[in-house]
Amino acid sequence: MTNDDLEKAMKDFTKRCSKISRLYSIGKSVTGFPLWVIEISDRPGEIEAEPAFKYIGNVHGDEPVGRELLLRLANWICDNYGKDPLAKMIVNNVHLHILPSLNPDGFSVRKRNNANNVDLNRDFPDQFFPLNEDLSLRQPETTAVMTWLRDIRFTASATLHGGALVANFPWDGTEDKRKYYYGCPDDETFRFLARIYSKSHRNMSLSKEFEEGITNGASWYPIYGGMQDWNYIHGGCFELTLEISDNKWPPASELPTIWEYNRMSMLNLVASLVKTGVHGRIFSLDKGKPLPGIVVVKGINYTVKAHQAYADYHRLLTPGQKYEVTASSPGYKPKTTSVWLGENAVTADFILIPEASSGGKLLRSNCDCNCGQPLLTHFFTDTYNGITFTLVVVVAFLCFLLQRRVRFNLWKQRQSSRRSITI
Structure with a gap:
């Protein structure tokens, strides 16, 4: 498809599947061509307590297979939403955003770089070297993606490239520019996500060059200013770089075969946001309302932010392990729980207690199922303190009512079949 063909196909798609999709642009290329995105969801355009995933194709203009496969993915989901459980799961539980072409200018002249002759996968701020710090020099396509991640909180994503057959994960570079395996804090989880793609593929996991069909980016060849590392560091987004075709520009007749080889990989990667990981919401005990905060996992130096x-929050983790998960928010006492993550996702909702009362005194009670117990203990050691007794009764009763209300609200809001716990 030409750029005009692709634009028309995307507009036709959102007309045909208007109930579960919408079309929008995140910006324009150097020459002014819109960077069109299809969003697929049962409630497109709305904000929900659900994870979001993005696919980006055609980052390099001479690697067009991704743009073709992404439109096929959208059409497959539309055609099968009413009859395929996997399509239904994705539409109902994920906001999927598809940008088939980040580099329409490069594609039109069949060249790797954009119209300013810049490699878009070397144009992002780098963690090791001061590259691209001047905002005025950053390419419009790069700026569009960075703004996109500020507007939408993506849990995970993937970019589709060509020229090899492998699922690549961070880090993409090293501190000394040498080539060796350099894992990020979530190395285990990234390996897990990469294996989901490679093992669902017809032959990627059978690679003789890459064990299991996956590779650490720096171990393969270091790059700097890449989109993948920037997503993880600054966007809170777990991104893979997927090389999906040995031939960068194969004959169009091969596209149906390449699509069939990649179809289940593309679907299963998106579905992993629902099928695994620890998900939930953070609430305040004093008001029973959603509470913006952060979630950390012991032993992993990475923070996941809850939606404002x-x-x-949606914390991707490798299954088959026990994790110590802590939720916190300014002005509230953090709470920690241990979660055994099996093959299925776990919902862990946190109810946080304010650090201090309106008078500035710390609230000692945890307000859990044993709410008021420490105060009761104090009472029995001071039998004659009637005022303390009255306060104990009032605090315990209020805790009981508030906790009951929050739990009832959580019960009404929970629509997922995940194993659920409230902390």
Whole structure:
């Protein structure tokens, strides 16, 4: 498809599947061509307490297979939403955003770089070297993606490239520019996500060059200013770089075969946001309302932020392990719980207690199922303190009512079949 063909196909798609999709642009290329995105969801354009995933194709203009496969992915989901459980799961539980072409200018002249002769996958701020710090020099396509991540909180994403057959994960570079395996804090989880793609593929996991069909970026060849590392560091987004075709520009007749080889990989990667990981929301005990905060996992130096409005978080983790998960928010006492993550996702909702009362005194009670117990103990050691007794009764009763209300609200809001716990 030409750029005009692709634009028309995307507009036709959102007309045909208007109930579960919308079309929008995140910006324009150097020559002014819109960077069109299709969003697929049961409630497109709305904010929900659900994870979001993005696919980006055609980062390099001479690697067009991704743009073709992404439109096929959208059409497959539309055609199968009413009859395929996997399509239904994705539409109902994920906001999927598809940008088939980040580099329409490069594609039109069949060249790797954009119209300013810049490699877009070397144009992002780098963690090791001061590259691209001047905002005025950054390419419009790069700026569009960075703004996109500020507007939408993506849990995970993937870019589709050509020229090899492998699923690549961070880090993409090293501190000394040498080539060796350099894992990020979530190295285990990234390996897990990369294996989901490679093992669902027809032959990627059978690679003789890359064990299991996956590779650490720096171990393969270091790059700097890449989109993948920037997403993870600054966007809170777990991104893979997927090389999906040995031939960068194969004959169009091969596209149906390449699509069939990659179809389940593309679907299963998106579905992993629902099928695994620890998900939930953070609430305040004093008001029973969503509470923006952060979630950390012991032993992993990485922070996941809850949504500002809905306070939902989505923490991708490798299954088959026990994790110590802590939620916190300014002005509230952090809470920690241990979660055994099996093959299915776990919902862990946190109810946080204010650090201090309106008078500035710390609230000692945890307000859990044993709410008021420390105060009761104090009472029995001071039998004659009637005032303390009255306060104990009032605090315990209020804790009981508030906790009951919050739990009832959580019960009404929970629509997922995940194993659920409230902390």
